[in-house]
């Protein structure tokens with residue numbers, strides 16, 4: 001077996017008396033499509049925040065690509081290939097669609113910028129960044145809409161842009177927090193197709209409430225309940241797990 | 255007197271001043287805690303209390319003081335409530351910056367009203383004769399009035415605490431400061447409580463004003479001299495914490511008093527040093543619980559934009575035309591004899607540069623620097639000192655000014671940018687005040703006189719123009735050194751604008767804009783947000799230093815007033831007035847502000863009042879600034895359709911040209 005791309009040991013986050021994430025040990029393999037499910041308030045988003053560096057764990061560690069990243073701030077984890085999308089759409093709404101993607105491409109530019117380039121050259125004059133931007137826009141079906149301000153996009157297109165931004169940072173692994181939240185069935189399918197199309201070659205960790213969808217797309221599923229891992233395994237194994245049926249399918253869906 | 259009783263007397267003096275601070279800071283802190291409003295006008299409400307009491311007590315004679323002590327705070331409370339109802343209320347939910355701006359306008363208004371009614375000079379406000387006698391206690395004599403202040407102040411503070419913690423009123427406003435919606439959902443009309451809270455805070459300030467007025471005297475500057483220490487106390491104690499205001503107030507009162515006696519050098523400095531130290535170590539202040547006192551507002555900074563109505567081509571043309579006009583003005587001035595217009599333009603250009611520098615942090619990086627005059631002032635001092643001691647070359651002087659300010663900005667940014675929002679604003683204010691007070695202390699900065707009498711040389715190593723010897727006869731008139739100074743200034747300002755524009759369009763600037771849009775998103779695509787903000791702050795500090803250096807070199811002097819917080823306020827006003835987040839907006843704002851100030855002050859005595867009123871209206875109704883006016887007009891339901899048709903045509907034409 002290859003080394004896992006992402007690994008946590010005893011990851012824990014306490015908010016006062018509340019243990020939002022409780023001794024979580026995760027191992028995600030390279031290229032895997034993993035889903036993280038659990039009822040509202042189970043600690044899924046908090047886990048994401050610990051993985052991406054938005055929050056510091058109370059204790060425990062996060063290892064990414066063999067490196068302990070527990071103490072690193074978010075931007076350094078992104079630079080090491082850990083991208084994320086947000087549960088609440090978070091794009092640069094005052095900027096155009098193209099500029100949104102270009103900024104991400106600019107951040108991921110190989111070798112960065114020399115000072116003269118960084119401070120004095122026009123940001124739109126770097127061919128490699130522009131090409132990368134175009135490629136991402138094209139793949140995410142936004143090429144024709146590059147000049148529109150992001151805040152006039154329809155909800156589904158904003159989520160699409162959100163994914164395009166993540167894609168533009170060229171991540172090895174992407175954490176997706178409910179990318180289809182609030183979408184119609186139609187939009188959900190389009191978005192999942194998009195994820196499948198543009199991100200299928202990366203390792204994915206998905207938070208999703210739509211169980212059918214999760215069952216369909218995941219390689220493995222981790223079920224969180226009150227901050228702790230309740231079960232983990234293939235979709236079939238998890239759906240037959242009595243604890244999961246009891247705590248999750250039994251409780252919430254009924 | 256023995257050492258012990260001398261110390262005891264100092265302690266009592268410190269407690270007297272401390273009590274005044276407690277009353278002042280408590281109101282300020284409650285208003286912030288409940289409504290997230292940073293009330294710069296609190297000092298003026300304090301002064302109003304003193305003046306009302308002065309006006310009431312005078313004619314009534316003996317018992318007048320006691321009547322005034324009750325009536326004056328009530329009047330101030332009513333004024334506070336009116337201010338809340340008419341102005342502050344309209345800005346709830348916006349970024350705290352807008353409250354700062356609004357209340358800054360109110361400072362101008364109230365202060366001008368005070369001077370126009372009671373005059374500019376300080377006046378004695380006698381304390382009641384019953385209290386005006388020493389009592390012997392603990393083996394030494396001490397003024398009964400001062401004991402009175404300590405006892406009365408403690409009683410009021412206790413009363414306030416009881417009000418906040420033991421009454422329904424207090425419960426509701428404390429709940430409201432935690433969760434506004436929840437209180438609303440309980441069917442409580444929270445708006446009414448906001449008004450009452452503001453009135454109550456104002457009344458407390460009024461009491462503090464009376465107490466201090468009778469302890470010293472009443473003067474129109476009493477408000478502006480206490481407001482900054484009061485802020486320091488609120489920040490030290492923890493924004494919104496009543497306990498913090500009490501402990502902080504007494505502590506600062508004691509520290510100031512002891513410093514005055516035992517370490518005069520540190521007087522005026524120590525308080526700011528303490529504040530900076532506390533914020534660096536514990537950004538929530540001593541008793542503050544959350545960093546987020548000011549973070550649960552939902553508003554963002556509102557940026558101006560000329561887009562939509564004026565195409566970028568049109569704007570470029572207007573820009574060229576403006577520079578063209580600036581180039582020919584001196585000739586017209588010579589021809590018509592209105593040379594004064596050149597002096598005014600020089601002022602405008604310098605403030606335009608200063609506003610541009612602020613905009614890089616305020617408009618682009620979203621950092622509210624309340625102490626930007628720190629860089630303006632230090633730039634001025636650095637430039638004059640260089641001219642005096644190093645080289646008469648203005649180029650060298652400006653280079654030093656920029657370098658010194660950029661270095662200081664790096665240091666200040668290093669310490670303060672990791673704390674957010676309101677705290678950043680307060681730390682920058684603290685640093686500016688620290689430097690302001692420091693220049694009084696040293697010989698090399700010329701103390702309170704400042705430094706003057708420097709000559710400048712426009713060139714390097716003997717190559718260049720000496721303005722004193724410059725003379726070119728040109729037909730009917732002669733060009734003299736003044737013209738060299740003007741064109742040099744114009745070139746530097748236009749050059750700085752072009753440089754700033756380059757920066758903003760370069761990768762660096764685009765990242766700043768992304769940070770302004772969403773800090774979280776920017777860091778999650780891989781940008782080190784803090785590092786970018788620091789860099790922006792360094793560039794901004796350097797440019798502000800350049801502005802200060804230019805002013806000092808042009809006018810041949812520098813004085814402590816260059817570092818006064820009023821400048822920081824004015825430059826924010828200009829930036830917002832013009833429209834932050836665009837580079838030309840703040841420069842336009844500077845032009846309008848300086849010109850308006852100049853014209854108004856030569857025709858009307860109450861010009862501050864007029865500017866204050868205009869500004870308050872502006873913050874409420876046109877927060878996006880002058881540059882947004884075309885768009886605001888275009889979107890107006892009545893004129894909208896007409897203009898849209900016309901610009902629609904224009905844009906179509908532009909596209910064809912491309």
Ligand SMILES: Nc1ncnc2c1ncn2[C@@H]1O[C@H](COP(=O)(O)OP(=O)(O)OP(=O)(O)O)[C@@H](O)[C@H]1O
Nearest residue numbers: 015018020038039040041042043044045046047087
């Ligand atoms: N910053 C915070 N401070 C205090 N408590 C928090 C914080 N963030 C989350 N929590 C609490 O931690 C628990 C887990 O929240 P989290 O957002 O991780 O759940 P989730 O699984 O993502 O839920 P959902 O499906 O609703 O998105 C919740 O009880 C939440 O209220």
Ligand SMILES: [Mg+2]
Nearest residue numbers: 044045046087
């Ligand atoms: Mg969540």
